[in-house]
Amino acid sequence: GAGVSQSPSNKVTEKGKDVELRCDPISGHTALYWYRQSLGQGLEFLIYFQGNSAPDKSGLPSDRFSAERTGGSVSTLTIQRTQQEDSAVYLCASSLQTRTGTYEQYFGPGTRLTVT
Amino acid sequence: AQRVTQPEKLLSVFKGAPVELKCNYSYSGSPELFWYVQYSRQRLQLLLRHISRESIKGFTADLNKGETSFHLKKPFAQEEDSAMYYCALSNDYKLSFGAGTTVTVRA
Numbered sequence: 001g002a003g004v005s006q007s008p009s010n011k012v013t014e015k016g017k018d019v020e021l022r023c024d025p026i027s028g029h030t031a032l033y034w035y036r037q038s039l040g041q042g043l044e045f046l047i048y049f050q051g052n053s054a055p056d057k058s059g060l061p062s063d064r065f066s067a068e069r070t071g072g073s074v075s076t077l078t079i080q081r082t083q084q085e086d087s088a089v090y091l092c093a094s095s096l097q098t099r100t101g102t103y104e105q106y107f108g109p110g111t112r113l114t115v116t
Numbered sequence: 117a118q119r120v121t122q123p124e125k126l127l128s129v130f131k132g133a134p135v136e137l138k139c140n141y142s143y144s145g146s147p148e149l150f151w152y153v154q155y156s157r158q159r160l161q162l163l164l165r166h167i168s169r170e171s172i173k174g175f176t177a178d179l180n181k182g183e184t185s186f187h188l189k190k191p192f193a194q195e196e197d198s199a200m201y202y203c204a205l206s207n208d209y210k211l212s213f214g215a216g217t218t219v220t221v222r223a
Contacts (some may be wrong), residue, residue, distance in 0.1 A: 003159070042202065043122070043160075043213040050209070059210075083131060091160065105211065107160040 002026070006092050012114045013082055021077045021111045025094030032075050033105060036069060037089040042076035046090075049075060050097065082115045089113070118143040119207050122214035129193050130222050137188040137217045139177075139203030148206040149186040151177055152213070155199045163188075163201070173197070193221045 005024045013019050025032050034046040045059040049069040060066070064082075069075040079086055089112050093105040119142045129135045141147060151163040164172045166179040166186060177188045186203060198221045203214040 033209075033211075035211075035213075042122075042215040043204075043211070045210050045212065048209055056210070104162050104165075109159050 003097045004092055004094050004106050006108040006111050008111060009109065010114075012116060015084060015115055016081055018078065018080045019082055019113065021079075021090050021092075021113070023092030023108060024074045024078070025073065026106055027073075028096075029094035029106070030072065031054070031095045031103070031105075032069055032073075033081045033093040033095075034075070034077050035091045035093065037091055037110070039088070044092065046077070046103075051054075051087070079113075082113075084115045087113055087115045118147075118205055118207055118212050119202055119204050120212050120214040122203055122217050123220040124217045125215065126218050126220070128222060129222045132192050135190050135193040135197070135219065135221070137173075137201050137219065139186045139188065139214060141184050141203075141205050143205055143207070145207075147179070147181075148197075149177075149179055150203075150204045150206065150211070151175070151186075151188050152204055153199050154202070160202070188213065193219075195221045195223060197221050 088096040089110040095103040
């Protein structure tokens with residue numbers, strides 16, 4: 001079956017513009033995660049969605065970042081008023097329910113965001 | 117707070133030589149640890165997890181709670197092992213990743 005997909009694969013934007021990044025998780029996966037991979041740094045957790053529960057937004061670096069998950073499936077990560085330090089690869093992952101255990105997370109190919 | 121440290125950014129070995137990627141962690145509870153791998157132009161994928169105690173592609177990793185380590189080892193490296201490797205620690209559902217180690221296996 002299809003894996004996690006993300007769009008666009010690359011995005012170049014000017015400083016100050018808003019961007020939207022999209023993630024389509026694996027069908028049937030109730031948990032969805034966003035991570036950021038910056039040059040020279042590890043992967044940084046951003047946000048977690050699990051079913052209809054309130055998302056864990058504790059990893060969002062500022063209030064310019066927000067995310068939604070509609071219908072328990074597709075998710076959109078929005079960055080408002082982009083800054084150059086937002087340049088990174090944004091990874092989405094999905095997994096089966098994790099409340100009773102840690103399931104393998106399946107990662108998408110990422111969106112490379114460049115803010116000029 | 118949990119933290120994962122991978123002290124080596126780059127590791128270069130010859131084909132057939134042993135390879136060991138170091139990973140140390142700090143965590144107050146009982147950790148669940150993973151190694152993820154990202155081959156060139158491929159997506160990040162799970163390599164192995166400590167609870168399964170299995171060998172994947174010849175790699176093994178043993179959790180040492182006394183030394184708070186989860187080093188990844190392979191006795192005979194192959195060229196196809198060239199990749200970026202990330203050690204990760206799970207806190208319920210969140211994964212905390214190390215900075216990653218780029219492994220190059222030379223012929």
